[in-house]
Amino acid sequence: MKLPFLSSEQLVVGVDIGSHAVKVCQLKRTDKAYSVVTIGSAILPDGAVDDGTLNEPEVVGEVISELFKHLKIKSKKVGFSISGYSVIVKKVNLAVMDEEKLEEHILSEAEQYIPFDIEDVYLDFQDLKTNTEENERTDVMLVAAKKEIVDNYLKMLSAIGLQATIVDVDGFALENTYEHNVPKSENVALVDIGASKMNINIISGGMSVVARDIVVGSRQLTEQIQSQFDLEFEEAEALKLGHADAGDRQAEIEEIFSTVCTQWVLEIKKAIDLYHSNFPDAPLAKLVLSGGGSKVAGLTDFLGQETKLHVELFNPFQNMQSSDKKVDRNYLDSVGPEMAIASGIAIRPSAI
Ligand SMILES: Nc1ncnc2c1ncn2[C@@H]1O[C@H](COP(=O)(O)OP(=O)(O)OP(=O)(O)O)[C@@H](O)[C@H]1O
Numbered sequence: 001m002k003l004p005f006l007s008s009e010q011l012v013v014g015v016d017i018g019s020h021a022v023k024v025c026q027l028k029r030t031d032k033a034y035s036v037v038t039i040g041s042a043i044l045p046d047g048a049v050d051d052g053t054l055n056e057p058e059v060v061g062e063v064i065s066e067l068f069k070h071l072k073i074k075s076k077k078v079g080f081s082i083s084g085y086s087v088i089v090k091k092v093n094l095a096v097m098d099e100e101k102l103e104e105h106i107l108s109e110a111e112q113y114i115p116f117d118i119e120d121v122y123l124d125f126q127d128l129k130t131n132t133e134e135n136e137r138t139d140v141m142l143v144a145a146k147k148e149i150v151d152n153y154l155k156m157l158s159a160i161g162l163q164a165t166i167v168d169v170d171g172f173a174l175e176n177t178y179e180h181n182v183p184k185s186e187n188v189a190l191v192d193i194g195a196s197k198m199n200i201n202i203i204s205g206g207m208s209v210v211a212r213d214i215v216v217g218s219r220q221l222t223e224q225i226q227s228q229f230d231l232e233f234e235e236a237e238a239l240k241l242g243h244a245d246a247g248d249r250q251a252e253i254e255e256i257f258s259t260v261c262t263q264w265v266l267e268i269k270k271a272i273d274l275y276h277s278n279f280p281d282a283p284l285a286k287l288v289l290s291g292g293g294s295k296v297a298g299l300t301d302f303l304g305q306e307t308k309l310h311v312e313l314f315n316p317f318q319n320m321q322s323s324d325k326k327v328d329r330n331y332l333d334s335v336g337p338e339m340a341i342a343s344g345i346a347i348r349p350s351a352i
């Protein structure tokens, strides 16, 4: 039996499977606001997930299963998101058609838009309804995800008793959580810096107009510290996070930070320049940073100087309620940036 008012508002548990850590976020919807039920994260063993691919599904499944147990999450309905080479997001401009015709058209023409064999992908699309009286064509967002990659996630989750009803894309999740938390949408650059990738998503006029994944991230810092001083990964990670005393290595570590962050900033500037050349009359209001890499000390200031934009750290829970008894507010605020994508998956109603 399905109760009518449960289904529409029932949200999935957001599971963001990164290359460094799994982040889990469960939200609840009360009236018009969201409130945080549970959040948590667990570090993954090195190499278990790489470039959006599950190299060791059993290991990842075990970590997620333990995390759900630890957080006492009963719900089995989850959403996860994909990124990287296994997913293509593309906007195409088409004549206005009804839903059925549009589907027919996309299925027959898909190979023209997507560089994958159509047999190998799951396809989805959304009419953005950008047509106006003067312009009768509309933009349609196409998403193609490699079946093999998605099926591996589904298999891993079902093996631990979870049912994935939503497959999101990192960039969409980021956009969704940002838009749900910021009432008035300005033109912004959303930048999520994880361990191995940076996702840039520029939102202008309420739409994503520049979206890209770049293979840089905070892991570069760890790896360079590791090779410079011939250390174990964990030792280098502790130095990076300031958990171990750098001693006379301080200056060299700072040099590594400076070189790597300069590279990140160059990539961000490239995307912003591309945006400005395409939309010269719609300046960006700010740059919003998320992901673990956004916590690098001094990065926001450095980015601000280089881009001349106001830069802020994103906290998806800023406007959400939470029960102080269950979720510590300071913890929520401190992990907010890493939880951006998980929260973006978690605000989506369950499809089934
Ligand atoms: N204060 C900090 N300074 C530098 N790096 C940090 C800091 N805090 C966390 N990190 C780094 O952030 C990374 C984890 O961030 P996040 O959870 O966003 O990555 P991920 O989602 O697992 O990776 P990806 O999305 O790239 O696959 C790790 O590399 C971690 O060392």
Ligand SMILES: [Mg+2]
Residues within 6 Å of the ligand: 016, 017, 018, 019, 194, 195, 291, 341
């Ligand atoms: Mg990530």
